Amino acid sequence: MKNFLISSIFFTGLLISNLSTAHVVFTDQLALAGSYYKGTLRVGHGCGDESTTAITVKIPAGFEGAKPQPKFGWKLSTKKELLVKPYNSHGKTITEDVVEIRWEATSKDFYLPNEQFDEFSFFTHLPNQPGPVWVNIKQECVKGVNNWADVPTSGTSTKGIKNPAALLELLPSSELHNH
Numbered sequence: 555m556k557n558f559l560i561s562s563i564f565f566t567g568l569l570i571s572n573l574s575t576a577h578v579v580f581t582d583q584l585a586l587a588g589s590y591y592k593g594t595l596r597v598g599h600g601c602g603d604e605s606t607t608a609i610t611v612k613i614p615a616g617f618e619g620a621k622p623q624p625k626f627g628w629k630l631s632t633k634k635e636l637l638v639k640p641y642n643s644h645g646k647t648i649t650e651d652v653v654e655i656r657w658e659a660t661s662k663d664f665y666l667p668n669e670q671f672d673e674f675s676f677f678t679h680l681p682n683q684p685g686p687v688w689v690n691i692k693q694e695c696v697k698g699v700n701n702w703a704d705v706p707t708s709g710t711s712t713k714g715i716k717n718p719a720a721l722l723e724l725l726p727s728s729e730l731h732n733h
């Protein structure tokens with residue numbers, strides 16, 4: 555019943571259907587296209603009962619200058635690639651950009667047990683084009699891996715999808731101004 559109520563809430567014309575799931579999801583699933591955004595991924599459980607040992611986020615094309623937030627006890631690494639379309643930031647032409655961010659527990663003491671949740675954040679400039687964006691996340695555990703990479707064939711409901719990618723809805727700037 556609670557899930558039903560939560561998934562029935564409409565906001566600025568968009569159906570927010572994924573707030574009630576555990577999985578790996580953005581804590582803020584609505585953002586303004588073309589804005590700076592702090593993306594916080596909430597890891598709601600492990601792989602089955604197994605503790606989480608690493609989280610790897612694929613930064614989608616058009617997300618500019620992604621910066622991870624350091625996390626105590628977790629080793630941070632990023633992967634950069636040459637851009638097909640260089641862009642301008644603070645008067646400089648950017649030709650390569652972060653395409654992957656990874657947090658890896660430095661020891662057993664920092665593993666994230668299935669009975670607990672945690673959050674992993676990055677900061678980025680979002681694309682100007684409104685619409686849904688799916689972000690792929692790899693969750694590694696002591697045993698096993700969850701690849702959060704499945705997307706629905708149409709729409710944005712992840713109901714019935716076993717390992718959905720994390721959804722972020724980019725809103726046109728006009729839609730948020732009356733809030």
Ligand SMILES: [Cu+2]
Pocket residue numbers: 575576577578598599
């Ligand atoms: Cu889940």
